[in-house]
Amino acid sequence: xxxxxxxxxxxxxxxxxxxxxxxxxxxxxxxxxxxxxxxxxxxxxxxxxxxxxxxxxxxxxxxxxxxxxxxxxxxxxxxxxxxxxxxxxxxxxxxxxxxxxxxxxxxxxxxxxxxxxxxxxxxxxxxxxxxxxxxxxxxxxxxxxxxxxxxxxxxxxxxxxxxxxxxxxxxxxxxxxxxxxxxxxxxxxxxxxxxxxxxxxxxxxxxxxxxxxxxxxxxxxxxxxxx
Ligand code: NI
Ligand code: MN
Numbered sequence: 001x002x003x004x005x006x007x008x009x010x011x012x013x014x015x016x017x018x019x020x021x022x023x024x025x026x027x028x029x030x031x032x033x034x035x036x037x038x039x040x041x042x043x044x045x046x047x048x049x050x051x052x053x054x055x056x057x058x059x060x061x062x063x064x065x066x067x068x069x070x071x072x073x074x075x076x077x078x079x080x081x082x083x084x085x086x087x088x089x090x091x092x093x094x095x096x097x098x099x100x101x102x103x104x105x106x107x108x109x110x111x112x113x114x115x116x117x118x119x120x121x122x123x124x125x126x127x128x129x130x131x132x133x134x135x136x137x138x139x140x141x142x143x144x145x146x147x148x149x150x151x152x153x154x155x156x157x158x159x160x161x162x163x164x165x166x167x168x169x170x171x172x173x174x175x176x177x178x179x180x181x182x183x184x185x186x187x188x189x190x191x192x193x194x195x196x197x198x199x200x201x202x203x204x205x206x207x208x209x210x211x212x213x214x215x216x217x218x219x220x221x222x223x224x225x226x227x
Contacts, residue, residue, distance in 0.1 A: 002226045003135040005160060008040075009033045009221035010195045011054055011142070013162060017133035019043040019100050024139070026056030032195060034222030037061050044098045046130070047071040048141030050078070050113035050122030053195070059084055070095060070102050074123030078113060091126055101131035105152050107143035109170070129156045135227045138183065140164060142192065145175040145182075153183040159227055161185035161214075164192030165206040166199030173201050177209035180216075187215045189225060 003017040009032040011024040022042035027033045029052070037057040044067050045058050055075075062069050062084040069079055069086050076088030089095045094103040109125035127141040129152065138158035140149075152158070161183050164170035170192055171179060180188050188210055190203040207216040217225050 001133055003133050004224050004226050006224040007219040007221055008035055011192050014040055019098055021100055021130055024048055024054040025058050025061055026053045028057050032221045041065055042067055044100055045069045046102055046128050048127055049111040049125035050075045068097055070097055072123035072126050078122055103129040107141040108146050109142040129158055135159050142170045145171050145179045149179050149182040158185045160187045162189050162191050165190040165201045165203055166193030167201035168198045173206035176206050180210040180213045185214055187217055189217050
């Protein structure tokens with residue numbers, strides 16, 4: 001059985017195998033999103049950090065589908081207070097939720113959230129290695145490049161790496177190509193670019209730089225890649 005990875009724009013991906021996993025569902029606020037929140041029917045949602053362009057429609061989708069949200073402990077307390085099922089975990093650990101393995105990885109990024117006009121701590125930013133049907137997919141979240149990405153590659157050998165390339169808030173193409181060199185996935189898919197004017201890192205430049213290390217697949221929002 002193959003696993004289908006569909007880019008929903010920005011950092012949002014739907015991973016479909018024996019279960020459906022939705023990551024960072026920023027959908028209704030994203031003009032480039034090819035779907036509506038009610039179109040996706042996940043078994044489990046994962047959120048990398050508390051910023052609005054990653055939490056997105058997670059609460060509404062979790063409520064409609066009765067599915068849990070996997071995220072870092074502090075963020076799980078905040079989202080859980082909305083009455084949805086949450087699975088709080090932390091960096092370095094693996095949680096198996098609805099038969100899908102979520103290993104939480106570090107990310108070099110901030111992660112506070114605004115709740116009722118107040119900025120509050122939501123733990124730190126993270127990424128995930130998602131293990132489903134024998135396939136491992138690394139979603140880096142929002143991050144700068146860091147040398148311990150090599151450790152993520154050595155420990156988990158991800159088949160596919162989903163990497164931000166948009167620059168400004170995250171890695172740009174040059175840094176993301178270095179990340180590929182450290183992680184050594186079979187396939188890399190760029191994300192977190194083009195949504196807003198400032199995140200203008202070029203996926204083509206990333207492809208040119210990273211192609212000597214692995215296959216690079218550039219998706220348009222709504223397009224899929226099958227592993
Ligand atoms: Ni962020
Ligand atoms: Mn972001």
